[in-house]
Amino acid sequence: DQQVKQNSPSLSVQEGRISILNCDYTNSMFDYFLWYKKYPAEGPTFLISISSIKDKNEDGRFTVFLNKSAKHLSLHIVPSQPGDSAVYFCAAPGGGVGTDKLIFGTGTRLQVFP
Amino acid sequence: DGGITQSPKYLFRKEGQNVTLSCEQNLNHDAMYWYRQDPGQGLRLIYYSQIVNDFQKGDIAEGYSVSREKKESFPLTVTSAQKNPTAFYLCASSMRVGEKLFFGSGTQLSVL
Numbered sequence: 040d041q042q043v044k045q046n047s048p049s050l051s052v053q054e055g056r057i058s059i060l061n062c063d064y065t066n067s068m069f070d071y072f073l074w075y076k077k078y079p080a081e082g083p084t085f086l087i088s089i090s091s092i093k094d095k096n097e098d099g100r101f102t103v104f105l106n107k108s109a110k111h112l113s114l115h116i117v118p119s120q121p122g123d124s125a126v127y128f129c130a131a132p133g134g135g136v137g138t139d140k141l142i143f144g145t146g147t148r149l150q151v152f153p
Numbered sequence: 154d155g156g157i158t159q160s161p162k163y164l165f166r167k168e169g170q171n172v173t174l175s176c177e178q179n180l181n182h183d184a185m186y187w188y189r190q191d192p193g194q195g196l197r198l199i200y201y202s203q204i205v206n207d208f209q210k211g212d213i214a215e216g217y218s219v220s221r222e223k224k225e226s227f228p229l230t231v232t233s234a235q236k237n238p239t240a241f242y243l244c245a246s247s248m249r250v251g252e253k254l255f256f257g258s259g260t261q262l263s264v265l
Contacts, residue, residue, distance in 0.1 A: 048193075073253060082157075082243050082256030083196075128196065132251030139251050140186070140211070145195035 042066050043131055045144035052151050058116040060147045062129035065110065069131040073141070074103060074114050077126045086127070087114070119151045155180045159244050159257035166231065166238060167265050174229045174260045176244030184250040185227035188243040189213065190259075196243065202227055203250045231262060239264050 044063045052058045062072070070091040075083035089096040089103045089112065096103050102115045116123055126146045133139030157178045166172045178185065187199040198211030202221040216235025221227055227246075231238045241261050245254040 075254075075256075080241070080259065080261065082159075082245070082258050083254075084256070085253055088253065130254075140198060140201055141251065141254060143196045 041145075042069075042133070043129060043142045043144040045129060045147050047147050048145070049148040049150070052119045052149065054121060054151055054153050055118045058114075058119045058123065058149055058151070060114040060116075060127050060129075060149065062112045062114075062144055063110060064112075064131055066131075066133075067107075067110065069133075071132055072103070072105065072112050073130045074101075075128045075130065075143075076123075077128065077146070083128060116149075119149075121151050121153065124149055124151050157244060157246055157255055157257035159242075159260050161260060162258070164260055164262045165265050166262060169233045171230055171232050172238075172262065174231070174242055174244075174262070176227045176229065176257060177225055178227075178244075178246045178255075179225060180246055180255060181224070182246035182248050182255070183224070184247045184252075185221065186245040186247075186254065187211075187217070187219065187227070187229045188245065190241045190243060199229065199242075201250065238262055 042065050073088040074086040076086045077083040087098050087101050105112045126148045128143050128146045130141040130143045160175045186201040188196040197213050200219040202208035218230045243259050244257040247254050
């Protein structure tokens with residue numbers, strides 16, 4: 040049973056437009072969420088996180104929104120740039136932050152074209 | 154410069170051979186992890202360790218073994234029992250389990 044789901048395996052967006060990557064979770068105990076970005080043949084790098092006490096966290100072009108009632112979070116990238124083309128993973132600690140290993144979604148491949 | 158070092162970058166395994174992937178971190182993190190990524194798929198947890206001399210199986214531990222004799226090191230052995238070892242292997246660490254992970258640059262393992 041997949042507790043963190045990224046239902047869109049791929050997304051294609053034009054440069055300068057907004058990219059919206061979605062993530063759903065099933066466990067209401069999750070209280071902290073992270074997004075990672077991964078280029079081919081490299082390790083993932085941390086992008087942005089959000090605690091369940093917030094509904095929005097912003098860092099430059101990246102904003103994560105959390106809707107606890109819907110058990111849904113989204114990552115917005117605006118404006119999108121070609122260098123943003125990568126695979127994006129959302130993740131959550133299984134039993135809450137600091138208690139259990141991170142559970143990852145299957146990833147969404149973002150392609151930003153000129 | 155703190156970080157996680159994985160070696161080698163590329164590794165080839167012959168039939169029936171055990172191979173060991175190295176992972177070293179100088180971040181003073183307690184927790185370390187091994188993930189496997191197959192083409193077009195997500196990250197699957199093989200083993201993790203919360204503290205020295207302790208480790209737990211992840212979702213796909215069969216055919217793999219680990220040790221955690223030092224805080225800095227968490228080597229992964231891919232044994233001959235692992236029938237489909239070709240994948241990209243990622244090592245990671247965090248201050249404590251469930252906190253932000255820092256990843257190494259990965260090892261691509263292929264079967265000859």
